[in-house]
Amino acid sequence: MSGKLFVGGNWKMNCSKKQADEIIAMLVKGPLSKNAEIVIAPPALYLEYVKSKAPAGVDVAAQNCYKEASGAFTGEISPAMIKDIGVEWVILGHSERRAIFKEDDALIGAKVKHALSAGLKVIACVGETLQERESNKTEEVVFRQTKAIAENITTWENVVLAYEPVWAIGTGKTASPEQAQEVHLKLREFLKKDFNKDLRIIYGGSVTGKNCKELSAQKDVDGFLVGGASLKPEFIEIINARG
Numbered sequence: 498m499s500g501k502l503f504v505g506g507n508w509k510m511n512c513s514k515k516q517a518d519e520i521i522a523m524l525v526k527g528p529l530s531k532n533a534e535i536v537i538a539p540p541a542l543y544l545e546y547v548k549s550k551a552p553a554g555v556d557v558a559a560q561n562c563y564k565e566a567s568g569a570f571t572g573e574i575s576p577a578m579i580k581d582i583g584v585e586w587v588i589l590g591h592s593e594r595r596a597i598f599k600e601d602d603a604l605i606g607a608k609v610k611h612a613l614s615a616g617l618k619v620i621a622c623v624g625e626t627l628q629e630r631e632s633n634k635t636e637e638v639v640f641r642q643t644k645a646i647a648e649n650i651t652t653w654e655n656v657v658l659a660y661e662p663v664w665a666i667g668t669g670k671t672a673s674p675e676q677a678q679e680v681h682l683k684l685r686e687f688l689k690k691d692f693n694k695d696l697r698i699i700y701g702g703s704v705t706g707k708n709c710k711e712l713s714a715q716k717d718v719d720g721f722l723v724g725g726a727s728l729k730p731e732f733i734e735i736i737n738a739r740g
């Protein structure tokens with residue numbers, strides 16, 4: 498809970514130039530807390546456009562990238578390309594990449610490694626499904642996913658870990674502040690013990706203007722990765738959750 502509140506806005510596959518303009522206008526109007534670090538992630542096609550228009554203090558992230566610098570990988574983009582257009586962040590390991598596009602722990606680990614070596618900062622995502630939670634596998638799953646990421650990291654200053662329980666993503670079923678705090682604390686202890694690292698752990702999954710304050714008050718919640726609400730005016734409320 499120390500330091501700035503990290504607030505990521507994952508637009509997912511939602512955007513048009515008009516919509517990007519509207520979201521940027523909303524951010525320009527603000528107000529944006531000086532105690533927040535803000536990173537917005539539009540679809541790849543709009544990265545350069547959004548980067549050129551985003552107000553000072555709002556960074557931009559890609560939503561994905563491949564584990565190679567260039568080559569015969571039709572449809573993919575590389576960290577080098579993201580850097581080349583002046584964008585500094587990338588989201589990796591999102592549950593939608595894992596579930597829909599079948600990305601496994603090994604691929605996500607390799608992507609994290611390559612993105613960091615290319616000089617990008619990474620928001621790395623982990624989280625359990627409802628079935629895994631109900632069969633008491635939350636800890637096992639998030640530790641396994643985190644380990645696969647952590648083993649590929651040497652430059653820890655440039656990593657933010659996002660805990661996004663799959664059952665809370667896009668469902669309106671937010672994790673309770675206690676549920677989020679419990680997993681964040683376990684992840685922090687795990688990272689400290691096995692990797693000698695204490696890093697920022699942010700929460701994602703149906704974060705709204707209404708629930709952001711209570712979640713942000715949890716000791717081990719260092720910020721948010723916001724999906725749906727990052728496209729709406731309430732994103733400003735979330736940015737200002739801690740005032």
Ligand SMILES: O=C(CO)COP(=O)(O)O
Nearest residue numbers: 507666667702703724725
């Ligand atoms: O997946 C998310 C952010 O990456 C969360 O999405 P929602 O905020 O729409 O639940």
